[in-house]
Structure formats: C-alpha cells, structure tokens
Amino acid sequence: MWRQVGGRFALLTRAVRRARRRAGIGLLTPRVKRAGPPKIDVSRVGHRFGNQVVALRDVNIEVHAGEFVCLVGPSGCGKTTLLYALAGHLEPSGGRITIDGLRVKGPGPDRLLVFQEPALFPWLTVRQNLVFALRARGLSRADADARAREYVGRVHLDGFEETLPHQLSGGMRMRVQLARALALDPAVLLMDEPFAALDAQTRSHMHQLLQQVWLRDRKTVVFVTHDVREALVLGDRVIVMAARPGRVLQDLDVRLERPRDPDDDALVEMSRRIRDELRRAEAAGAAEGRDARIAADGAAPLGPAPHLGAPL
Amino acid sequence: MAADGRLGAAAARSLGRLAQGYAFSAVAGVPLGVLLARSALLRGALRPVVLGLQALPSICWLPLAILWFGLSETAILFVVVMGSVLAIAIATEDAIAGVDPLILRAAGTLGIRGARFHAGVLLPAALPGILTGLKLGWSFAWRALMAGELLFVAGGLGQLLQNGRELLDAAQVMGVMAAIVAIGVAVDRVLFRILELRVRRRWGLLEEPA
Ligand SMILES: Nc1ncnc2c1ncn2[C@@H]1O[C@H](COP(=O)(O)OP(=O)(O)OP(=O)(O)O)[C@@H](O)[C@H]1O
Numbered sequence: 317m318w319r320q321v322g323g324r325f326a327l328l329t330r331a332v333r334r335a336r337r338r339a340g341i342g343l344l345t346p347r348v349k350r351a352g353p354p355k356i357d358v359s360r361v362g363h364r365f366g367n368q369v370v371a372l373r374d375v376n377i378e379v380h381a382g383e384f385v386c387l388v389g390p391s392g393c394g395k396t397t398l399l400y401a402l403a404g405h406l407e408p409s410g411g412r413i414t415i416d417g418l419r420v421k422g423p424g425p426d427r428l429l430v431f432q433e434p435a436l437f438p439w440l441t442v443r444q445n446l447v448f449a450l451r452a453r454g455l456s457r458a459d460a461d462a463r464a465r466e467y468v469g470r471v472h473l474d475g476f477e478e479t480l481p482h483q484l485s486g487g488m489r490m491r492v493q494l495a496r497a498l499a500l501d502p503a504v505l506l507m508d509e510p511f512a513a514l515d516a517q518t519r520s521h522m523h524q525l526l527q528q529v530w531l532r533d534r535k536t537v538v539f540v541t542h543d544v545r546e547a548l549v550l551g552d553r554v555i556v557m558a559a560r561p562g563r564v565l566q567d568l569d570v571r572l573e574r575p576r577d578p579d580d581d582a583l584v585e586m587s588r589r590i591r592d593e594l595r596r597a598e599a600a601g602a603a604e605g606r607d608a609r610i611a612a613d614g615a616a617p618l619g620p621a622p623h624l625g626a627p628l
Numbered sequence: 629m630a631a632d633g634r635l636g637a638a639a640a641r642s643l644g645r646l647a648q649g650y651a652f653s654a655v656a657g658v659p660l661g662v663l664l665a666r667s668a669l670l671r672g673a674l675r676p677v678v679l680g681l682q683a684l685p686s687i688c689w690l691p692l693a694i695l696w697f698g699l700s701e702t703a704i705l706f707v708v709v710m711g712s713v714l715a716i717a718i719a720t721e722d723a724i725a726g727v728d729p730l731i732l733r734a735a736g737t738l739g740i741r742g743a744r745f746h747a748g749v750l751l752p753a754a755l756p757g758i759l760t761g762l763k764l765g766w767s768f769a770w771r772a773l774m775a776g777e778l779l780f781v782a783g784g785l786g787q788l789l790q791n792g793r794e795l796l797d798a799a800q801v802m803g804v805m806a807a808i809v810a811i812g813v814a815v816d817r818v819l820f821r822i823l824e825l826r827v828r829r830r831w832g833l834l835e836e837p838a
C-alpha cells in the first residue's frame with residue numbers, strides 16, 4: 317500500500333512539474349548575478365540626444381563571456397542606441413561601458429555590429445562584400461574567397477555570390493550582412509533585429525545557424541529584437557526594456573533546455589507574460605508621459621528608474 | 629580647312645592641352661576635395677578661399693598666368709587647371725559629405741581603416757557625385773581652354789577661330805564653332821554619360837531598364 321501511495325505521489329509531482337512547465341512557472345526567473353568579472357559591463361548608462369530626447373536612462377547590464385542576451389522592448393526604447401554605444405559608434409552622455417574591463421572608445425576588432433539596416437557596400441557583389449571585409453583582417457585572397465563562399469552558403473544564398481546588393485530582397489541583404497559578420501568571427505556579436513524581415517522558415521534556419529555558431533565558439537551575443545518569442549528561443553537571458561525614457565524593466569534568466577521550439581507551450585506562455593508586462597509598462601508610461609517630458613526638458617538626474625511591475 | 633588637315637591638327641592640339649590640364653585638375657582636385665571633407669581644420673582655412681576663387685571666371689587667370697609663366701604652353705595649362713580644379717574639389721567635397729553614414733559605420737565596425745578605407749570605401753561611395761563633378765570640371769576646362777586659345781596665339785581650335793575672323797571667313801568661323809560644339813557634346817553626352825550610367829547602375833541608383 318505504501319508503494320502505491322509512493323507511486324501516486326511520484327505521478328502527482330510529475331504532473332505538477334508538467335503543469336508548472338506548461339504554465340512557464342519557474343522557467344523565467346530574475347537574473348541570478350554571476351561570479352567573476354563580466355565581459356561587457358554597462359554601468360549607469362544614460363544617453364540624451366541633441367534634441368533632448370532621453371534615449372537611455374540608468375541602464376545597468378552585465379554580460380558574461382559566452383552569454384546570449386536578448387534585448388526586447390517597444391520601438392523607440394533605445395535598443396539601437398544601446399547597441400551603438402556598445403559598438404563604439406556613439407558615446408553615451410552618462411555612465412560607462414567597459415569590455416574586458418577596458419572602456420569602449422570607438423569600434424574595435426573584438427566587437428561586430430550587425431545593423432538594423434543591411435549595411436552592405438552597394439558597389440560590391442555579395443562575395444566581394446565578404447572578401448573585402450576579410451582581406452581587411454589580413455586574410456590572403458584565396459583564404460578570403462574560400463571563407464566568403466562558405467558563409468554565403470551557410471546563409472542559404474548559394475548562387476547569389478556575384479549578385480549586387482540592390483538586386484537582392486531586403487531579407488537576403490540582411491543574410492549577407494549576417495554572413496559577413498559570422499565570417500569575421502568576432503568575440504562579441506551585437507545584432508540589431510537581424511531577422512525582422514525574414515519569413516518564418518528562413519528565420520528558423522537562421523536561428524539554427526546562429527545557435528550552432530554560438531554553441532561551437534561560445535561567442536558573447538547581444539541580440540535585439542521586438543519579437544519576444546524569438547528572444548525566448550535564442551536567449552540565455554531576456555532583458556525587457558521600456559520607452560520614454562529608455563530603461564531596463566526586467567532582467568530574466570531563461571531556464572529552457574535547448575534546442576527550443578518556438579511553439580512549445582511553456583515558451584508561448586512565457587512570451588505572453590512578457591508581452592503583458594510590456595503592455596503594462598506602456599500603459600504606465602502613457603500616464604507618466606507628462607513627467608517624462610518634464611524630465612526631458614530639465615536636467616533630469618540619471619537616478620534609478622522607477623520599478624514597474626512585479627518580477628515575472 | 630577640314631580637307632587640308634588644319635582643323636584636325638588644331639583639334640588634336642587643343643585636345644592634347646586639354647588632356648594635360650584636365651588630368652592635372654582631376655588628380656589634384658579629387659584629393660583636395662577629400663581633404664576638405666575630412667579635415668575640419670583645412671575646411672575652415674581653405675573653403676572660403678576655394679569658394680571665392682571658384683566665382684572667378686577662368687579667363688581672368690590669364691594675365692597672371694602670362695606674368696608668371698610668360699607666353700608659354702604652361703600659361704594656357706594654368707588657366708585650364710584653375711578653371712576646373714576648384715569645381716572638381718568642391719563637387720568631391722559635397723559627394724563625400726553626402727556619403728551615407730551607415731556605410732561609414734559599417735566600415736568602422738568591420739575595422740576598415742587608412743588607405744583601404746579611403747580607396748575602398750570613401751571614394752567608391754562618393755563616386756557617383758565625384759563623377760558629376762568631373763563632368764562639370766571637364767566642361768569648365770574646355771571653356772577655359774577655348775577662351776585662352778582665342779586670346780593667346782598658340783595654335784589649337786581657338787586660334788583657328790580667331791584666324792577665320794581675321795580672314796573674314798565666316799564659313800571657317802562657323803565650321804570651327806561646330807567642331808568645338810561637337811567635341812564638347814561628344815565628351816559630355818557620350819563619354820561621361822556612359823560612365824555615369826554604368827556607375828549608377830552598378831551602385832543601384834538607377835531603375836533597371838525594362
Ligand atoms: N540621431 C538621433 N537624434 C535624435 N534622437 C534620436 C536619434 N536616434 C534615435 N533617437 C531617439 O532615441 C530614441 C531611441 O531610439 P532607438 O533607435 O535606439 O530605438 P529602438 O529601440 O532601436 O527602436 P526600433 O525598435 O524602432 O528600432 C527614440 O525616441 C528616437 O526618437
């Protein structure tokens with residue numbers, strides 16, 4: 317009889333665990349601080365553009381080597397601004413950003429930014445775009461050419477090597493840009509909505525490719541997207557941002573085993589909760605809109621952002 | 629006139645001069661434009677001078693040229709160069725200032741610097757605009773040369789024109805004028821047009837012809 321009870325109990329706990337998993341409970345937890353120095357340290361970073369728009373306010377993010385971090389947030393919440401600051405294309409007006417303990421001053425060979433727009437050289441063919449970048453890194457012509465062809469194939473663009481960028485579709489151009497970035501093999505990859513223009517099928521191929529490369533070389537990736545499910549499929553961590561002023565709402569660890577299925581119940585449920593959180597923040601932001609505008613006019617202190625919503 | 633080879637010889641003489649002066653203008657004007665675009669210091673110092681001198685009709689350089697170089701070939705070349713080099717430099721500066729910042733950032737993140745950046749990114753990115761400047765510079769150079777040759781006895785089409793006037797030969801004058809127009813149109817509408825079309829097509833700035 318005791319064995320029966322024990323059996324029932326085991327069944328019950330398994331059922332509870334399944335139910336909890338389906339409901340996404342315990343799979344998305346506030347970030348646990350890691351030991352050791354971070355690879356990327358964003359500390360109290362604020363940025364105000366010349367036109368007084370506060371694009372970022374008191375942003376604190378630590379990224380450790382080998383982490384895959386996704387930034388999600390509504391349009392205009394400062395995601396691109398933050399990536400530009402990480403890449404060294406923009407000096408934030410407050411706070412500091414260090415990589416391996418060194419302050420970021422301009423672009424460096426350790427980092428590579430995949431732009432939100434397909435930033436290709438329009439006068440070069442697909443292959444030449446890759447070869448040109450690879451040659452600048454000191455590869456011989458033959459090596460650069462072989463590597464370029466390999467990565468063009470990896471993004472499923474075989475047969476388009478000699479095509480000019482303007483003869484490709486938007487999604488194809490983004491894949492060329494991705495191929496160029498991956499071929500250069502940087503330690504830190506900064507990616508700005510690289511797959512927004514792709515169909516579901518191609519996007520899932522690109523997810524696989526990116527995860528493959530990431531798992532193989534343990535790159536540090538900061539990946540911006542406004543697609544919460546994409547963030548949950550790819551990221552070890554999801555950082556939820558809000559707009560006006562751009563700030564971090566939540567920093568969450570994603571405890572889902574890989575490979576992940578975007579249609580998995582738990583993942584869908586988790587994405588629903590993050591989207592609810594974003595909606596709440598937007599509603600609160602609309603109510604506080606007046607205050608934010610006042611803060612943008614005057615010398616707003618870069619104080620801690622008001623914490624919105626409970627941890628998920 | 630055409631039959632006795634005088635027209636041909638004069639045209640060859642003029643075009644030879646033009647080629648020398650124009651080549652010098654292009655080789656000096658494009659780098660000058662790049663410098664103006666890339667260095668705020670130089671821009672501050674040189675831009676007003678360049679813009680001011682650009683307003684001067686090129687033939688006004690002739691007296692100075694004759695003072696400095698005498699009645700020589702160099703004097704005419706000087707007028708041709710001064711007539712076109714500044715236009716080329718200004719157009720180049722505009723073209724470089726107008727390069728899409730995204731392309732410059734892409735070069736930055738890819739670690740492309742120095743000579744590779746200038747020759748491989750900056751100049752190609754600005755090439756459509758530079759080409760427009762070179763075309764403008766060419767027509768300025770051609771006008772400057774004709775003006776110079778008219779005032780300055782040194783062979784060439786300009787002198788042939790003057791010669792026709794002295795002989796009261798309206799047919800010769802008109803014939804030479806037609807030749808000057810023909811050369812101008814040929815280079816401008818054929819050579820530069822084709823070059824511009826090819827560059828713009830490659831750069832994706834044109835609709836593909838249906
Ligand atoms: N160069 C600029 N000058 C002035 N304001 C700017 C500039 N670039 C961005 N902004 C402002 O900063 C804020 C953040 O812009 P950013 O491009 O970082 O948003 P984003 O999160 O990347 O949005 P999206 O998802 O639409 O790409 C916006 O309100 C925008 O208006």
Ligand SMILES: [Mg+2]
Nearest residue numbers: 395396432508
């Ligand atoms: Mg953006």
